[in-house]
Each structure stands twice: as structure tokens, then as C-alpha cells.
Amino acid sequence: MAENRAEFLAAAQALLGPRGLTRDPELVTPWLTDWRDRFTGRALALASPTSTAEVAGLLRLCTLHRIPIVPQGGNSGMSGGATPGADGGELLLSLRRMNTIRALETAARQVTAEAGVILETLHKAAEDQGLRFPLSLGGKGSATVGGLVSTNAGGTQVLRHGSMRALVLGLEAVLPDGSVFDATIPLKKDNRGFDLKQLLIGSEGTLGIVTAATLRLVPAVAERRVIWAGLDSIVAARELLLHCEAAEGDALEGFEVLPDHCLDRVVAFLPGARSPLAGAHRWHALIELVADASGAETLGERAEAMIATAFERGLVADAAIASNEAQAEAFWQLRENIAPAERAGGPAVQHDVSVPLADVPGFVEAVVPAVEARFPGTRAVAFGHLGDGNVHFHVLAPPATNDAAAWQENEGKTISRFVHDQVTHWHGSISAEHGIGQLKRDELARLGDPVALALMARVKTALDPLGIMNPGKLL
């Protein structure tokens, strides 16, 4: 082993103790592969500090001995951003033992949580105080505050509450040299220069280690109405979205869309599932309105009025408001089973992309047929968060595809490049909410704005001159 590594390990062991640093393969190996099983790496050791001071001490050692660091939260990211590289020289830094909720201030509606606090734990803590943290996603049982901040995570509630960036009021981070940037006490107004926490949010651990964040909470949901609408086109879906925003902008929590064949696959896949509407419609929208205690009483009639007006104006072909919580849940189950139904049907390549809000219909109507024409036998499926301009653009392999892995590696990559080219042409983003990590690093370098990429490289070098922070990711 190189001398610097041996010296580093001895010093880190002394700093963190036996539970804080391990090289035991049984303990380290489970964290070396991402949860989608796409990336596997090796690590020098697994460090699990329990405090900001320990993280700071560890980063001073990393700087001294030139040891690269890969920070990791719940290891449920989508782009391999928390998986180390192949050479075995990187320190895997788990934040999972930093899991204290330092403060939950009910009147101020804010919570300061350490990086290792799991999203579900945070949800529960907020609920116990009659509040909620308005961001959720599939991996909520593993995703951590540090990971959510570092990847600027999204979800189905972004329409109303924004991504993590909009929910982060304050931040604590350890910089590569071990200095601690402490801005956990939020100020609603503060014009003392550059807003440095914005640089850390979404930087995927390439600039520093997020150790805690102060997050915005909102009142608990007292009442919701879930609506299923049948539509003739995705153009009509956007018209309906604008109508709902104008009528109930402050209550509109979600607006998801999917095409008919996507719904058909879910209904065929999910035992007991049925389409919420009797007739056939080319597109479907799932709409959720929520109210806290102050607006709960009137929500039902407001939802009915909103839909009645939509009918009058010819904005929907058909619609149903869930008559109870069980039906509301059944509507959401249809949305949440799109991915499982797709996986059951055969290989596919997925793209998490966004375009300007007004361009979603144009993009979908142009790019779906373009992909299917260019790659005969494939089926393109665009669904997702219409209100965020965030389209999950999946391309299903031709039905006769036998070797799924080979198709994904060859044809799949060609398709992805084609889709990303189209997204770029539409002034969109090749990563709407999943980040870049290892997965899309080459595509970002290929398609990103050269001015933006050069700026990012300058910032990266300024903050991490030794290049030890999550190397091989993002940039």
C-alpha cells in the first residue's frame, strides 16, 4: 500500500475509533454497489463519523494525505454518484451515523437535521408536530437529508413546494480543507454577498460534505382531493393544468400525466386494477389538491367547481373525483406502478429529462414518433410531472428482444444519445431530478453549454484544488 494511504488510515483510525473506520469487507462491500446495480467500485475504507467535528478532522487528514473521498447517504441515488471508482484508493464516507434532529421549531416551521437523518424519519418527526416536510420520493426509507440536499432531489410535490433547493433554509458543510461552513441558522433576508449554500446544493459532493441542513416545513395536510381526468391529447393536458393553476394554484400539489398504453400496461400488471374512467382516452391526468386545516372545509366543493368549469370549457373529455381515501390511493397506485409494470414487460431505457414548461406537449408530440421511427420496433413512453416540465421518457425494447443486457448496452445507449440530443435541441435538461453522477457525466460533457461547463470547472478547482471531493462524478 502506498505510504500516504497507510499513514492516513492510522490517523483516521485514531480519530474515529473502531466503529468509525472499518476495512472489513463484510461491512464495506454492501455499500460499494449502487442500488440499481449499475455501478460497482472499491474503497480504501468506510468511514462513519458521528459529528461535524469528526468530519472536519477526517477531511483535514484527507487533504494532508491526498485521499479522495466519496460521500454517501442512503445509497439510493439514481446516477451512481455515491459509488466509488475502481482503483480502491477512495475513502467511502458514510454520513449515516450523523442522524440527529438537532432542532424542530414548530412555530417557525423549520427543522435542523443532520445529514444522516432518513427522509421517512424526518416525515414522522414533522407529523408529530402537526407539520410536514413536503418532499417525498420512492427511496424515502433510505434517502438521507445529506443526499437529498447534495442531489437537489425532486419528487411529486415539486409543483407546489419546489425541489430541495427551495426547501433548504440553512446549511452546514465541511470543506475539503476541514473548515466548517456554518449557515444552519436561517435568515429570510441576507445580502452579504454570494449565497454560498446554493453552490453546495446539488453539487453531488464535489465541493464539500453537507453535514446538516435547516429545512422548511409546511402545515399538515388536513384534506385532499384526487382527480382522474381523461384527455384527447397532451396539449389538452397542459390546457387543463393551466386551468387548475388559475383556479387552485395554492392548493395544486400534483399534476401527473400518462398516455393510454402506459395505463393499459399498469392495469394488465397490477392485480385488481382498473381504469378510473369508463371510456377510452388517449391521455390521462392525475391531479391532487390538498388543504391544511384552514382550507379543508371548502376543498371538496372547490375541487368540484374546478372540474365542472373544466367540463364547461371543454378542457376534459371525462373526469372522476375519488370519492374516498381508498379510491384516491387506488388512483395513485396506477401512477406508482408505471415503472414496475414496465420492468415486467421487458427491457427499456429511461431518461429523466425536462424541457421548458410550455414545451412539454410539443416535445412529446415530436420526439415520441421520432424515436419510434428511428428505432423500429421500440415504443416510446413519456409520462410524469407535467407541471414541472419533467418528463420521464422511457423507450421500450422491441418485443422480440432476447438479450436484455446486450440491448441496453448497445441499442439502448444509442437511443439515449438520440433522446438527449432531442432534449438539448428543445433547450431542455438531460437530468431533471436524478443528477449527473457517473451515469450522465459523459453526456453532460458532450451536450452541456461550454460556458457553463467552464464556469463549473473553475468553481470546482477553486473550492477543491486537490480534486479529492468525489472524483469522477458530475464534472
Place this chain on the structure above:
Amino acid sequence: MAENRAEFLAAAQALLGPRGLTRDPELVTPWLTDWRDRFTGRALALASPTSTAEVAGLLRLCTLHRIPIVPQGGNSGMSGGATPGADGGELLLSLRRMNTIRALETAARQVTAEAGVILETLHKAAEDQGLRFPLSLGGKGSATVGGLVSTNAGGTQVLRHGSMRALVLGLEAVLPDGSVFDATIPLKKDNRGFDLKQLLIGSEGTLGIVTAATLRLVPAVAERRVIWAGLDSIVAARELLLHCEAAEGDALEGFEVLPDHCLDRVVAFLPGARSPLAGAHRWHALIELVADASGAETLGERAEAMIATAFERGLVADAAIASNEAQAEAFWQLRENIAPAERAGGPAVQHDVSVPLADVPGFVEAVVPAVEARFPGTRAVAFGHLGDGNVHFHVLAPPATNDAAAWQENEGKTISRFVHDQVTHWHGSISAEHGIGQLKRDELARLGDPVALALMARVKTALDPLGIMNPGKLL
């Protein structure tokens, strides 16, 4: 003249033409002093480009010839950030001729405006489409989009809509080397690395020149209710704020507070003015609820219910809802005449500071008497945006003060340092919304977090290695 300056001027003249570059003192001098008349500088020339391409060409020349640049919008900033230094070697770069509204998209509720568009013009353009741009301030007749973005401007609507940062959806900026960072087409979700536009917002022209911004619009106000409340203490004011937020969070547009003697001075100063309430109260709150068309019908009864409950819970001593628009305007006139009434009364030093939201009452109750005890004869006045934690903390000179200028320069500066020390002790900001500029640069260096200052310096050097962007400001 130094050779580089002569060469630069010749090249810039060729690039911009006679209207685009002038050294005529009659044209240049009016822009060399800030509007509060605190700072005066000299300039090599006044450049007034009309396009992003011209700005880019100019910055390439500045980089080539090492010419420092001071960008300027409406020249109505509060901290001397747009006034050049004394040596006469800096180019004053006015963005005022870049005043095109490039696009106003009604359905998408967004507007792309060039840096020189004046705030009032923007307001008007939005109104013409049944929308509004929800940020306003005293200098709206001169303040420009570029200046508002570069200083992350605030105002009285931040409570509900946030500062400029929250309203900027996209940005275009020219970097020191003349490259153009074009992110004017907004994406609601985009996780392709660092959010670079956040660095430009609030950086006071020290990193690049903002040439255009895409801004968020909201529905026009269809109805408002303005309420005046009398309170026993600022603690009670915060209780009332929390009550209003819980009851009408989505409609609560403003929540301003002022102490009794502050109101008394306004009533004595403003012809025809009277206190909205019959009795005497130690503190007063001015509350505004607004609704767009969808909520207009019920706003009146909701305002009444909110105040009735506040009475029931003992949260207000007395309150009046303006019975018509004229009375509502009269209530606001009391708030807006605090500064003029103060100026008429004698010299004072002003501090635009913020503390964590929950700490405003504690801060005011501790620091007002501390200042008055430490500086006998002075009167400390804390008023302003309670809902933003943003206190305008003014200290009036003792009544017998004869030489106002001398008092401000000597005693005033000592008082300011004392106030800033207190703000720092309370984990607050010495600049809530007015920025740092020249005015508070030394105080930021004295009191700022060394880690944050070092980070800012690194970012500054990375983006502006020659140090030509607005030197002597902020850092």
C-alpha cells in the same frame, strides 16, 4: 494617459460608436455620485452598450487591456455599489440602453427583460397582461432589472413572494472574459450540476454583468384588505403574525411593525395624518391580505374572521380594517412616511439588518435599550418587515445635535459598529436587503464568518482572476 487606457478607449469607441461611449463630463458626471450623495468617484468613460454582444465585446476589451468595470443600472442603490472609485481608471458601464422586454409569456407567467428595463416599466407590462411582478420598492422609477438581480433586492412583498432570488427563473450574464452565460430559458427542474445563476444573483457585479433575466409573474391583485392593529409589545406582534400566517398564509402579502413614537412622528409630520386607532398602543402592525380573481369574493370575510379570532385569543389590543381603498392607502402612507418624518426631525444613522425570524422581539427588546444606554440622548427606532426578520434599526441623534454631518461621521460610525456587533451576536446579517457595496465592505470584513469570506474570495478569484469586476465593492 496610460497606454492601455488609450488603446482601450479607441477600441471601445470603435465597438460602441459615439452614443455608446462618451467621456463628455456633462454626460458622465451625473452618474458618478450615488443618489444618497454619500459616494463620489471618477470614471475613464461611460459605456452604454445596447446588446449582449456589445457587452461581450466590451468585456473582452476590458480583459485585454486590464480595464476595471463598474456596472450601473438606475444608480439608486443604497450602498454605493454602482459608484466608481477615486482613481479615474474604471469604466462606468451603464446597462440603461439595454431596455427591451424580450418576451412576456402570459400563460407561462414569465417575462424576459434586459438589464436596463426599469422596474416601473416591468410592472406596467405585466399589468397589461393581467399579471403582476410581485416586487416593488421606493426606487421603482429608476431601479433596473439588472440592478435588482445583482443586489438581490427586497421590498415589502418578500414575506409572500421572496426576494429577487426567488423571482429569477433564468439569467443571462457576460463573464469577464467576454463569454456569455445564457440561461434565460427557465427549466423548473434541472440537475446538471452547480446552479450558476445563483452565484450571479446578489454578487453586485463582482463576478459578471447581468444582461437579462427571466422573471416570475403572478396573477394580478383583484382585491386587498389592509388592517391596522394596536399591540402591547413586539412579542404580541409576532404572535399575531403567526396567527395570520396560520389563518391566511397564502394571502398574507405584508406584515410591517412600528413602535408608538415612530407613528407619533409620522402623524406630526404628515399633513392630515391621524392614527388609525383611537387609543394608545406601544406597538402597531400594518397587515395586508391580497387575493387574485379566484379568491377575491371571500377575502373580506376571511380578513374579518382572521381579526375576530385574533381578538378572541387576546392577540390584539385593537384593530381596524380599512373600509375602502382610500383608507387602505392612508394606512400605507403612515408606513411609507417613517423615513421622511425621521429626516425632518434631525440626523440619524440607519441600519438595514436581519435576525432569525423568531428572534426579532428579543433582539429589539434587548438592543433598543442597550443602544440608548450606551449612547445617551439617542433614540433607537426598530421598525419594518417583521415577517422577514428584517428590522430597519435607526438611531436618532440627541435633540441638541447641531453639526449633523460631524455627528454622523463620528458618533454615528461608532453607533453603527455597536449595532452591527449586536446583530452579529444575535446570528443576524448586517445587510438584510441593501447589499454591501462600498458602504459596509469594512464591516463585512470585520464581522463576517471567516470561512464564508475565504470561500467568497476563492470564487471571486476563480471567476474574475484579473480583479476587473467592480473592484472595491463587497469583498
